Amino acid sequence: MRLSVRLLSNDVLRFPENSNVFRFGTAMNPTLRNVNLTIANGEGWAVMGSGKGVLLETILGRHRVAPSPQGGLFPFLNNFDPPRDPQSSVSQVSFAYRQRIASSGAFYDYTARYGAVREEDRITMRETLSVDPQTGLQIESEEIDHLAERLQIRHLLDLPLVALSNGQTRRATVLQKILQRPKVLVLDEPLTGLDKQTRPLLMDLLGELHRQNDPHIIIGLRPQDPLPDWITHIAFVQDDTVISGSIDDREIVKLRSSSATFGASESVHVWPQASAGKTLVEIKSLNIGYNGRKVLENLTWTIREGERWHLVGPNGCGKTTLLSILTGDHPQSYVQKQLFLFGRPRTTLATVQIQRQVGIVSPEIFNAFPRRLGPEMLSARDAIATGFESTYSYRPRTPEQDIRIDTILSDLGLGVESGFDTSQPFASLKTSHQALVLFIRALVNHPPLLILDEVFAGMDDTMITAAKQYLRKNLSPTQSVIFVSHWEEELPWPTSEILRLTLGGESG
């Protein structure tokens, strides 16, 4: 009889000593150098810093580690009998964009959710969560109900997925991954898009799972995210360097406090309070509901030239719905008799006339933007230029339009000298650059009304600082802005008018 002795490893993750990380297909210029990182069983790790995306991608097997780690990056997976492979055991909650993007990469109609739900979009959250897409196995409905309750989305389980708000979808996405029971779960910026009330619910649930080591959790956090109490260690990634240690480590404390200013320091420009400018938007007694459920009730709102508004409220309170009435995307926009846009009754305006005057960035547009490759691909520059006519497809550009694009790029520190190549396909840009391109797309046409809905989601800290500075310095004094964010510290200007929506339709 042969006895096999297996050495059990206490390490969840281990990079070989002083390893380098390369993009696949390259052997020069490592993206990360001299990495020394080991995550032991029981430790709670967060990844932070402007380069955190690269480290998380490496953990997910998207880059080459040299020297190659003996026994893999996840030694503890060899403790299982038979050993587990990282492919099926290490899972990522990806918020990059929703999976229901047409697989061809074509633009999908994100406004479909506002009208009658189409047959192909009828699939409910419960139906989606009930089957593990990897194994095809059925997931217990009690478990779904229990976890959905923890994240306060149980009452939405039987709604079509397409009807969920951005924050509700994010919670459903996390839930789906937890239900698939990976051994390691990697979440990058899980708090983005979540309202204040929900953040501790998610962090508590993740902490509980982490304490049971089922799964081990690694999270990417932004500087403004509160550090959950179960995080014991931080890997800070700056440029090509990873500095790691316990949360009390002096260097880690210093790095955290220096990144916490979050681009807020240069607030030189103080905006005028309520200007006496022309009225751009006037809404009176707006009521919108779905299937008898009120979302917006008796809402009245006036926006004048030059005003900076902060639109706030919990997930699902109707912010996106309200904005879709203003942009004309919502089927009930056209019938609003008490809605005036840019000096005219909405009922006399074609939707395209509205859209040419509104520059908008939102999670919905980020998800829906076409990402085709091949002959029909849009370059980064083409993608920006779609903003001149508020379209989603290629339009030839005039030389003046190219100059306008170059000016904004250079104001944001992305001019020619930065090495940012605008002829690259939009679809192959990293998420943070895609987010920045769509931000510039919203600005190019000097729109009188700018809607910035979760505009910084996915951007790295340096880009956020540049974008905030741009907004402070480069907008015209008559341009109005509606800024939507669950994070007050994201506001680029010190004071704003506030429209606060609540669940159930009230506003204040």
Ligand SMILES: Nc1ncnc2c1ncn2[C@@H]1O[C@H](COP(=O)(O)OP(=O)(O)OP(=O)(O)O)[C@@H](O)[C@H]1O
């Ligand atoms: N077609 C639909 N059918 C049923 N309910 C819908 C539909 N479309 C939206 N809803 C519901 O309307 C509510 C408002 O959604 P909306 O996207 O406007 O919220 P939000 O304030 O933008 O949320 P978040 O902060 O998560 O982005 C949500 O509860 C959503 O589930």
